[in-house]
Amino acid sequence: MADLRVRIQLCGRVCIEIDGEHRDARLPGPQGRRLFSYLTIYRLSALTRQDLSSALWGERAPAAPDAALNALLSRLRALMQPVPFAGLRLDLPASAWVDLDAARDAIHRAESAIALGDWGRAWGAAQVTLFTARRGFLPGEDLPWISDIRSELDSLHIRALGAYAEASLRVAGSELATAERSARDLVSRAPFRESGYRVLMEALAAGGNTAEALRVYDDLVRLLSEELGVVPSQPTRDLHAQLLRAG
Numbered sequence: 001m002a003d004l005r006v007r008i009q010l011c012g013r014v015c016i017e018i019d020g021e022h023r024d025a026r027l028p029g030p031q032g033r034r035l036f037s038y039l040t041i042y043r044l045s046a047l048t049r050q051d052l053s054s055a056l057w058g059e060r061a062p063a064a065p066d067a068a069l070n071a072l073l074s075r076l077r078a079l080m081q082p083v084p085f086a087g088l089r090l091d092l093p094a095s096a097w098v099d100l101d102a103a104r105d106a107i108h109r110a111e112s113a114i115a116l117g118d119w120g121r122a123w124g125a126a127q128v129t130l131f132t133a134r135r136g137f138l139p140g141e142d143l144p145w146i147s148d149i150r151s152e153l154d155s156l157h158i159r160a161l162g163a164y165a166e167a168s169l170r171v172a173g174s175e176l177a178t179a180e181r182s183a184r185d186l187v188s189r190a191p192f193r194e195s196g197y198r199v200l201m202e203a204l205a206a207g208g209n210t211a212e213a214l215r216v217y218d219d220l221v222r223l224l225s226e227e228l229g230v231v232p233s234q235p236t237r238d239l240h241a242q243l244l245r246a247g
Contacts, residue, residue: 006083006096010037011103011153012135018083028075030141031056035072037138038145039090040098047088058143100149103132103156110163119170126164133157158193161186165199172206179203191223194236205243213243 009015014033016023027033038055039047052073053065062068077085084091092098106128113122133156137149165182168175180203186196197220204213217232217240224230231237 004083004093004095006092008040008092008096009099010040011099011132011137014138016079018080023079026075026079028072031068031072032075034138034141034143034146036076039076039088040092041100041149043090043092045089049088052088055143055145099132100153103129103153103160107156107159107163110160110167114163114166117170119167122163123167123171123175126160126167129156129160130164133160158186158190161189162193162195162199165196165203169199169203169206176203176207180207192228194220194233197232198236198239201239201243205246210243210246214240217243 005017005019007015007017014024014027014037016027016036027036035052035056038052042051045051049066049069052069053061056069056072057065073085073088076090080090083093106125110122110125110129113119113125133153137153138146161182165179165186168179168182179199183196183200183203186193187200190196197216201213201216204210204216217236220232220236224232232240
């Protein structure tokens with residue numbers, strides 16, 4: 001078990017690889033993907049049959065939910081061999097790689113690297129989270145726990161965009177275009193997050209487009225005034241003043 005190589009992708013298409021063998025084609029349809037995803041994400045929790053039933057069907061359980069749940073669990077146990085189940089819990093080895101866990105870990109590494117000024121490490125780690133978060137999660141499914149994971153992915157995506165834009169700006173050179181593109185994406189997705197505007201302003205100014213950078217500031221001032229009745233924060237105002245002096 002310790003040497004068992006397990007890789008699981010939950011975001012986008014659900015994929016299962018055990019010792020190099022792809023098993024996802026054997027998942028029992030949408031319900032199987034839903035149950036497998038839930039068991040993987042909450043594998044460290046003490047799960048009950050009611051938890052699994054709610055994860056599968058919400059308030060619309062079939063006429064014989066116990067029999068249906070037993071059938072799905074039986075097929076998942078067979079699919080995952082030799083990975084065991086501990087009762088209702090999927091007992092993945094500690095070395096198992098799960099994309100959602102990797103995305104969570106990577107954004108922490110990226111933000112820690114930014115705090116230390118290690119721009120290259122932040123740049124690489126942020127991409128790990130970006131690649132995962134933008135794939136989405138169980139498209140077409142509509143249950144509370146699925147919505148919670150999607151909300152988390154949205155948050156991870158925004159944080160990763162911020163880290164990636166900031167790191168690209170500091171790496172500079174050919175990455176200035178990446179910083180500008182990522183910052184614009186961040187501003188679009190999180191229009192009240194000022195850090196995105198600051199990176200965009202700096203990236204534009206570094207590329208010789210100071211006038212456009214100042215226009216970005218004006219757009220932010222207008223948005224905050226009309227929507228919230230506030231002015232930009234001091235760091236944003238300081239950057240604006242710096243660009244005015246440089247211009």
